[in-house]
Amino acid sequence: MKEKLLVIVGPTAVGKTKTGIELAKEFKGEVISGDSMQIYKGMDIGTAKVTYDEMEGVPHHLIDIKEPTESFSVAEFQSLTKPLICQINERRHLPIIVGGTGLYIQAVTHDYQFADAPSDEEYRLQLEAEVEEHGVEFIHQKLKTIDRESYERIHPNNYRRVIRALEIYHSTNKTMTQYIEEQHKDSPYDLLIIGLVMERELLYERINKRVDLMVENGLIEEAQRLYGQGVRHCQSVQAIGYKEIYDYIEGRLTKEDAIELLKRNSRRYAKRQFTWFRNKMDVEWFNMDDDFNKKIAEIKKNVAGKLL
Incomplete structure (x- = not known):
């Protein structure tokens, strides 16, 4: 039941x-x-x-x-x-x-299922280095160009969520929202x-x-x-x-x-x-x-x- x-x-x-x-x-x-x-x-x-x-x-x-x-x-x-x-x-x-x-x-x-989304450790480390060098707003703006919905939903200070959204797109060529919804x-x-x-x-x-x-x-x-x-x-x-x-x-x-x-x-x-x-x-x-x-x-x- x-x-x-x-x-x-x-x-x-x-x-x-x-x-x-x-x-x-x-x-x-x-x-x-x-x-x-x-x-x-x-x-x-x-x-x-x-x-x-x-x-x-x-x-x-x-x-x-x-x-x-x-x-x-x-x-x-x-x-x-x-x-x-x-x-x-x-x-x-x-x-x-x-x-x-x-x-x-x-x-x-x-x-x-969120944990099942593909990951790319090398790309993630690259993004973390960009945060270190340029600040969180830099990668948040990156997200804006590829996934407007996640950009509006995720605050730049929550940079790990920003990185995860970018990582999903990098690995699947789909936005986080698209990836989630296509689980059907x-x-x-x-x-x-x-x-x-x-x-x-x-x-x-x-x-x-x-x-x-x-x-x-x-x-x-x-x-x-x-x-x-x-x-x-x-x-x-x-x-x-x-x-x-x-x-x-x-x-x-x-x-x-x-x-x-x-x-x-x-x-x-x-x-x-x-x-x-x-x-x-x-x-x-x-x-x-x-x-x-x-x-x-x-x-x-x-x-x-x-x-x-």
Whole structure:
């Protein structure tokens, strides 16, 4: 018998968090955050992290497990999530991954193997020498020319991950993402992926309002605190929501321009998320334009019929 796994995906601000909690309450579920940023302690407003009250008693996992100065990778997410799915099933509860970081989720749902990627020790040593001589930014720029997706995902300070991505491309002539996805594995789980979507203008309006609410709730003060604690040049603060405010803190943007840039970057990110999930995962989509409670009832019926 395969272990059960429910996944809820979709673009930012579409309502994934609330949907996950409603389904968890209905089906004795436990939520596993599938967001690569909510793992960081003290980064609450900019990541739209679920609050204790919003959880409504539903257990949540993989939130606040890393310091903002630490790096995090898709392989690490996979290694943490797989045992959680097993433990939650053993409790006869339903594991529900909720999030928008597509490659992280897909690495779990289809059990991608990272350690099996080819290596080239001579080339790796050459790259390490280049880091020593020219700095980490030098090899990070190399990655930009061949694998834009990994370049955007991996912070230059995490130079071992940068080197690994370059090494895979050197050995296979495929980007890290291509190499992983071409494994074409069936899922090891009894899997259902629910996708939430919304009419574009309505979604963009929600994103803009969310950003305004973040600012009202203290996003700039949160970023200033992190900056004052020396959290700079780290993977965590390269995320949308922090890098724009850091540009304001460091005087490159006005406050108003930083907020507008944050809204624009969030809208573009939402578009990329939807495209990714639509093209790369087998998702059952639900349009959330309608009455939320009515739509949740429809999703609950779908989950009960297909997974339970």
